[in-house]
Amino acid sequence: xxxxxxxxxxxxxxxxxxxxxxxxxxxxxxxxxxxxxxxxxxxxxxxxxxxxxxxxxxxxxxxxxxxxxxxxxxxxxxxxxxxxxxxxxxxxxxxxxxxxxxxxxxxxxxxxxxxxxxxxxxxxxxxxxxxxxxxxxxxxxxxxxxxxxxxxxxxxxxxxxxxxxxxxxxxxxxxxxxxxxxxxxxxxxxxxxxxxxxxxxxxxxxxxxxxxxxxxxxxxxxxxxxxxxxxxxxxxxxxxxxxxxxxxxxxxxxxxxxxxxxxxxxxxxxxxxxxxxxxxxxx
Amino acid sequence: xxxxxxxxxxxxxxxxxxxxxxxxxxxxxxxxxxxxxxxxxxxxxxxxxxxxxxxxxxxxxxxxxxxxxxxxxxxxxxxxxxxxxxxxxxxxxxxxxxxxxxxxxxxxxxxxxxxxxxxxxxxxxxxxxxxxxxxxxxxxxxxxxxxxxxxxxxxxxxxxxxxxxxxxxxxxxxxxxxxxxxxxxxxxxxxxxxxxxxxxxxxxxxxxxxxxxxxxxxxxxxxxxxxxxxxxxxxxxxxxxxxxxxxxxxxxxxxxxxxxxxxxxxxxxxxxxxxxxxxxxxxxxxxxxxxxxxxxxxxxxxxxxxxxxxxxxxxxxxxxxxxxxxxxxxxxxxxxxxxxxxxxxxx
Numbered sequence: 001x002x003x004x005x006x007x008x009x010x011x012x013x014x015x016x017x018x019x020x021x022x023x024x025x026x027x028x029x030x031x032x033x034x035x036x037x038x039x040x041x042x043x044x045x046x047x048x049x050x051x052x053x054x055x056x057x058x059x060x061x062x063x064x065x066x067x068x069x070x071x072x073x074x075x076x077x078x079x080x081x082x083x084x085x086x087x088x089x090x091x092x093x094x095x096x097x098x099x100x101x102x103x104x105x106x107x108x109x110x111x112x113x114x115x116x117x118x119x120x121x122x123x124x125x126x127x128x129x130x131x132x133x134x135x136x137x138x139x140x141x142x143x144x145x146x147x148x149x150x151x152x153x154x155x156x157x158x159x160x161x162x163x164x165x166x167x168x169x170x171x172x173x174x175x176x177x178x179x180x181x182x183x184x185x186x187x188x189x190x191x192x193x194x195x196x197x198x199x200x201x202x203x204x205x206x207x208x209x210x211x212x213x214x215x216x217x218x219x220x221x222x223x224x225x226x227x228x229x230x231x232x233x234x235x236x237x238x239x240x241x242x243x244x245x246x247x248x249x250x251x252x253x254x255x256x257x258x259x260x261x262x263x264x265x266x267x268x269x270x271x272x273x274x275x276x277x278x279x280x281x282x283x
Numbered sequence: 284x285x286x287x288x289x290x291x292x293x294x295x296x297x298x299x300x301x302x303x304x305x306x307x308x309x310x311x312x313x314x315x316x317x318x319x320x321x322x323x324x325x326x327x328x329x330x331x332x333x334x335x336x337x338x339x340x341x342x343x344x345x346x347x348x349x350x351x352x353x354x355x356x357x358x359x360x361x362x363x364x365x366x367x368x369x370x371x372x373x374x375x376x377x378x379x380x381x382x383x384x385x386x387x388x389x390x391x392x393x394x395x396x397x398x399x400x401x402x403x404x405x406x407x408x409x410x411x412x413x414x415x416x417x418x419x420x421x422x423x424x425x426x427x428x429x430x431x432x433x434x435x436x437x438x439x440x441x442x443x444x445x446x447x448x449x450x451x452x453x454x455x456x457x458x459x460x461x462x463x464x465x466x467x468x469x470x471x472x473x474x475x476x477x478x479x480x481x482x483x484x485x486x487x488x489x490x491x492x493x494x495x496x497x498x499x500x501x502x503x504x505x506x507x508x509x510x511x512x513x514x515x516x517x518x519x520x521x522x523x524x525x526x527x528x529x530x531x532x533x534x535x536x537x538x539x540x541x542x543x544x545x546x547x548x549x550x551x552x553x554x555x556x557x558x559x560x561x562x563x564x565x566x567x568x569x570x571x572x573x574x575x576x577x578x579x580x581x582x583x584x585x586x587x588x589x590x591x592x593x594x595x596x597x598x599x600x601x602x603x604x605x606x607x608x609x610x611x612x613x614x615x616x617x618x619x620x621x622x623x624x625x626x627x628x629x630x
Contacts, residue, residue, distance in 0.1 A: 010414075098401065103366075106417070107419075
């Protein structure tokens, strides 16, 4: 086990010293606070367009709704960014030729890959905590500024949200890992991943609401299941039918089904990537 | 393959081979004797490209073995197979008594294949830290390894800012982290300036002292000549010659310029101790022991043949190499070593 711990420690060093990882974390937390609190609060303060809904807008920015507000960004923005994280963690190695250097040091390919996944898993904890931390700060400020009720969710609710958020980010990260493994690089993997995330799944979900035969397919894709997993945690999602690029109008599946499907995706992505890595020549 | 070990002109060596063929060594004996041993090792890409063809390589414990060949001969592919980076299409290989890529074997070897590959955003020191942690090596070994390649002062600079020579030196430092029994170095002086090449060769020579075995892949004859105890020449994926540098170079020759040349030819060819005589331009090339030079000279003078030059001619390894690799085609290799023509097969 000490060998694996050493490998994880090595992979954490690689992630910690890489500027790109911190840039992604910075963008992610900036997006979280900007679209969850800064823009809505500016709109609220300037009073434009809201009229009778002004109070509900404020309510969404108060501590009672912090989990709803935060988790809403995970399936889409968080997914896209952590997909890039997964691609960078694996794909860059091919560009630099470092796999041959690592594999000739002694650890098996399986151990190096497992260590990379564990390190990424730990990095995702930081991504989840970062999003919640900035949003907790944002909602606390607004509650103080507006003298709003500081009814915080319970620790259990936070823990559930952390877990769901982590799983959502993990499955997208692993999609990035798999794409980078298959394409042995970053550019094509990011291109395919972003196209799939932003365009294909969105179109499929949109058409599934109109073409009944597409619904079973749409219920199996990542977007549907990630949104379905966090849906019970965020009532805000119910009304996000047509509200920007991250909006999702369904179809939804049950929480348990979503969890199982996402777990199957995680396992499937890992198995495929591992098999490819172990069998393929390192050139 | 043409091997002087098997040549009929070297009966003593031949006897050693016969003995080896009649007694199958145990695994332990083999590991003790051969650090690298391959049989019929082949790598094909698709239907048409044969990168390595039935290669039989034997690297003995404690020697510095040169793996010579022109670009594209199959050297790097062979090394990758030995390290478990790529799978052979057929054949077998043992490295330190283990299959290629085996964790126990890898723990005892250090390797640098082609251009050193490290993380450009990390310092040289941090790159070694990453490797040490993966390999389970004490990080205290990093400083001595950096010092050994004279990189201590630049250890905190990013790898991406290193010159090619520094990158090569960091690559060698990485191979030393584990104090390995076997070093596999692929063209370690590539891209270095003359001073850097000299430094690297000194370093490799030093690393090869004692019990450590070094497999040095190179396309530079002079490099192998300066560093290696023994060398194998690979061409078209096949081992076409193997032996000590002296053996590969062949026996010494005398170069004779005399007048009349045809009379000199007839006279020298009939002398005892002369293996062969050939005309090389306006001179004769005589295969014989150097000790016969004085007698040859006296005989010619007594026959009233005017001798204007009688000098020792030592074939450079480079000329041997060019001869071996240029004349190799298909499954057979025909070339001249020491004035004797041989036809050989890769073992």
